[in-house]
Amino acid sequence: MKKIFTAFLFISALIAAWLFRTPMMNLLGWFGNREAVVHSIQQLGLWGPVVIFILLVLQVFLAFIPGQALMVACGYVYGFWVGFLLSWFSLFVGGQAAFFLARRYGRPFAERWISPDVLSKWDKAASGQGIGFFALSLVLPIFPNDAMCYVAGLGKIHPRRFTIANSLGRGLACFFTSAAGAFGSQLGWQGWLAIAIAIVLVCLGWLVVKNLNPKFLIA
Numbered sequence: 001m002k003k004i005f006t007a008f009l010f011i012s013a014l015i016a017a018w019l020f021r022t023p024m025m026n027l028l029g030w031f032g033n034r035e036a037v038v039h040s041i042q043q044l045g046l047w048g049p050v051v052i053f054i055l056l057v058l059q060v061f062l063a064f065i066p067g068q069a070l071m072v073a074c075g076y077v078y079g080f081w082v083g084f085l086l087s088w089f090s091l092f093v094g095g096q097a098a099f100f101l102a103r104r105y106g107r108p109f110a111e112r113w114i115s116p117d118v119l120s121k122w123d124k125a126a127s128g129q130g131i132g133f134f135a136l137s138l139v140l141p142i143f144p145n146d147a148m149c150y151v152a153g154l155g156k157i158h159p160r161r162f163t164i165a166n167s168l169g170r171g172l173a174c175f176f177t178s179a180a181g182a183f184g185s186q187l188g189w190q191g192w193l194a195i196a197i198a199i200v201l202v203c204l205g206w207l208v209v210k211n212l213n214p215k216f217l218i219a
Contacts, residue, residue, distance in 0.1 A: 041073055041077050042077055048077065048078075049078070049086055052070060052073075052074060052086060052087070052090065053086065053089070053090045053093075055070055056070055056071070056087060056090035056091055056094060057090055057091075057093055057094040057097065058094070059094070059146070060091070060094035060095060060097065060098050060146045060149060061094075061098065061113050062113075063113075063146075067091070067146070068177060070087070071083075071087045071091075071173070071174060071177035071178065071181070072177050072178075072180050072181035073181060074086050074087045074174075074177075074178060074181060075087075075177065075178035075179065075180065075181025075182035075183075076181035076182065077181075079182055080178050080179060080182035080183070083178040083181060083182060084174050084175060084178035087174040087177065087178060088170055088171050088174040091170040091173070091174065092166055092167060092170050094146075094149075095138070095146075095149040095166045095170060096149075096163065096166060098113075098146065098149035098150050098153065099149045099150070099152050099153040099159070099162055099166070100153065100159070101153070102149070102150045102152075102153025102154050103153040103154070103159070106154070107119070107154060110150040110153065110154060113150065114144075114146075114147045114150050118144055118147050119147070119150065119151060119154070122143075122144065122147065122148065122151045123151060123154065123155070126148070126151050126152065126155055127155070128156075129155075129157070130157055130161055130165075131157075131161050131162075131164050131165045131168075132165075133165075134148060134152050134157065134161075134162060134165035134166070134169065135164075135165040135166075135168040135169040135172075136169065137169065138165070138166065138169025138170055138172075138173060139169050139172045139173045145169075145173070149166070152165075
């Protein structure tokens, strides 16, 4: 019975995808157009923050939603501080949801949203790591940022420690993207240099803490 129900859902999804293929393609095109995203958010008025919140939470689960573009749009439309707080809170909620759902339902749930190969690769890299590692994994582009929430949920890091890492990591990421959206070219090369230096200092700080207090990085 369960297999029949699963097959029914799969066939229904294929039929729906075919019937709504045109609006779905238009939606994907909209996500890839920064100007269109900004214009649409401005048109939403008071509903804009609600829509952004929902989209940024969903992008932790749906890879085709461009979180970075939405985060920059937040800063552009609402200014630095409001854009920062809105994107930070949204991504924090999404990350927490992914973490706790992966911990509750295990690898089968995580593999519905993240490639099994990606999970296996980063499982090994994250083994025995803690706050510092996961905070940086949510900021630096060398990591699959959203996937690391699932990796943490499948690992041994304590929920309280991941909450701290999620808050710090998402905060740093949203700080940079909100600044890019709010100020853009106004920052000049000096501003972007300061941001680059800040990123380097964060990495160096992580290495210092790792050497002085290994418990900070251990689950």
